Amino acid sequence: MSFQSVPSPSGGLVAVRERRVRTGGIDLCVAELGDPARPTVLLVHGYPDSKEVWSQVAGRLAGRFHVVLYDVRGHGGSTAPKPLRGGFTLEKLTDDFLAVADAVSPHRPVHLVGHDWGSVQGWEFVTVRRTSGRIASFTSMSGPSLDHFGHWIKRRLTRPTPRALGQLLGQGAKSWYVYLLHTPVLPELAWRGPLGRQWPRLLERFEKVPSGRGPQAPGGGTESASGHRPDAYPTASLPDDAAHGAWLYRDNIHARLSRPRADAHAHAPVQLITPTGDAFLSERLYDDLERWVPQLVRRTLPAKHWVPRTRPDQLASWITDFVTAHEPEPETGAERAALGGVAPAGVALGPAEKARRENRARRARDLVASGPYGERFGGQLVLVTGAASGIGRATAFAFAESGARVVAVDRDAEGVARTAEMARLIGAPQAWAETVDVGDEEAMEKLAQKVAAEYGTVDVLVNNAGVGLSGPFLDTTSEDWKRVLDVNLWGVIHGCRIFGGQMAARGEGGHIVNTASAAAYQPSRALPAYSTSKAAVLMLSECLRAELAGQDIGVSVICPGFVNTNITATARFTGVSAEEEKRRRKRTARLYGLRNYPPEKVADAILRAVVRNEAVVPVTPEARGARLLSRLAPRALRAIARVEPPL
């Protein structure tokens, strides 16, 4: 048994207690972590897996919850039914679930979490009557309800619009392995033969699942007493698990898809986590889900199918939020004793209980923010530099609106505090203000240490801080150059190096956005230093994008153009008197005001760029036009570059 103990995020090992639960002639292998007095979170694995797929998530949850995992019948340490045919029906799997739930949490409903076939089972558990009252919440990832899937297919076949047919064909192509698994004997032979041997390598190569056998990843687990690697995955039992598990498909797929239940409505709140890069399941499968689930919370995750291995931090945080929102507030000891942990039915609610319920309902509502990308950025940590004004502030607000936790960074302490305060008001669960000069490497290092220690690893980094500098090259002193390069270029370099390094070390992907400018590709006699710094940011971002692509870290560079922000009010104009500088500032500010392109639109472009992982994003029409010209007619741009701006 390789699941001896699992590493917790704090580095220590969390004790794993194993027990066996007998049900219907099957011996189920059940592992428990954490304090049994806490709410129970029950993790169900998929195919071809065993409960070890959850080791990283379980370790992260064990500090707060009573975490329970079991091997599905025929997998890992559980015995297989005899005969195999007919032994894996969803009805029997429901019996197993109830037996485990009764054994580990007899008095309180459990919080169910399923991945892949574990999620398919979870949907069955949460939609059949006999489990009613035993499930407090269900978190589903990468596994639809077969009944909902059946209806999904029927709907599209009865109204075969081009879009519906496209969706059907798309999912049909993604399900190629399902057809193969229905052939007799061959899958078993393959799994027990070459496929079983190659599987870990295939997972690593195509699914980017970090190998449990290769060199230790930073922050990974340590050797356990038995000599097994605690996070060894896939386990040695894989060939048998996969061979037995083929019956999951053979026993259920045809039966359910051809005759889906009409009453498959969920009786517990559901959190649906959809990996956007899933090679086996289309995102469209969940389009009609509101029909079946009254309390649905959607999340999307840019990842492939095996999220419990590739995104354990994110999953643990979303599961924690969802479970906490659907757990009663901690009651007083006396109340708990009186209730025996179960709310009495049919008893009039006291005001305290009523308030608690309302509170819980509100927390559940607040789980997903109102912003357009609430599903994607909810609970993520976003750091924005230059967040005291302009594009940075608007970006911080846009992320806050999408439910992200925001770290606002700027030199201007007052402005950045204001940004954090307003961010909290519009939906950021948490927001902090940090006063740092991005050009100061030491300060940035310190900031990174503080952020990592107190808030966590940054999921989205927006290097936005920048200063303006205008004037002829021959009038630009080296002091001027230093100032503009320190902020515009070195600020980005420090941010990418320090925070990007943390992202890469965590190994769960992320995104970096750098704000360049249309001046990065539009030369101008008025902005030599500024344009140079921004062109460097553009190229840096492109190179970094290539380097970090393999680690699922996207890099986008934004080229806004003329946007109405106070960069004009603080810009430096070289080669002119202080008075003339003031006049030019005022004049530029007025011109930018007349153009009046709002920074909010740039912020929207930034969020969109992160969601779609876009490489170079010109924002205003003039920025787009210049980008097009730079490719089609660079001489035109050079001609424009000679024009003296009317200041």
Next chain:
Amino acid sequence: MASAVTAEQATELRGFRSVQRLAYECAEAVAARLRPGVTEREAARMQRDWLRARGVRDWFHLPFAWFGDRTAFTGFRIPLQFFPTNRALAEGMPFILDMAPVHGGFTADVGYSGCLGANPLHDKLLADLRAHRELLLREVRERRSLREIYEDVDRLMVRQGYENRHRAYPFGVIAHKIDRVKDRRWSPRVLGFGTQALKGLASDALHGHRDGWSPLWSPYRFSDHPPRPGLWAVEPHLGFRGTGAKFEEILVVTDSRDPAESAFWLDDDLPHVRRWGKGA
């Protein structure tokens, strides 16, 4: 309004004050009757009926009501979008009631921001309007150019993180002059604006054009002049990601040399001012 406050003017100010109070009373009464499901049209109708029942026959403009993100004029492109729609109020939604009744020949133009239920963001916007009220009065007393004051208000909004939403009003005005209106038995309205009041505004605009001032306090060059004595309905309007808040009340500008008499708010006993008093 040619000199400092005289006895005659004091009577006149009393008239303006009473109609402004009436309008704010109307706003509070209607706000108290707003429930989830009430539409903007219904809210506008409620204001109109309430004021008609108390003798209002003419209007500077008919009552407006904006709910939800319409309080921040989200997506407004043409002036027709200001008119009340069938948008229904819901729990937690901000709203703005804006009306300009004429009563006994005196005009008021008020804006009342409220919220159905709790909305901390809206509370924050309302609290932040206080700085704007103070800034406006201070700079008018300093006799700064109206255009400059407009830009200072703009800058304060940007510092606070808000958008300037009075820019969406016709000519982007933060304020406009109001005056006495002759009581006529028949006073038709054009697009919601009373013709009598418009006539006054037009004649001011004509005279102002000759003398280098404008009855509209805008960000444009025609407002680049010191505050003109008279009554100004001032309406700074903050917007923040789909939530808007404003107040609108009368600022009295005189040509007195005494700073305190040169400009003052007509009435300091208004709902938003009382609110700040309580919060402080």
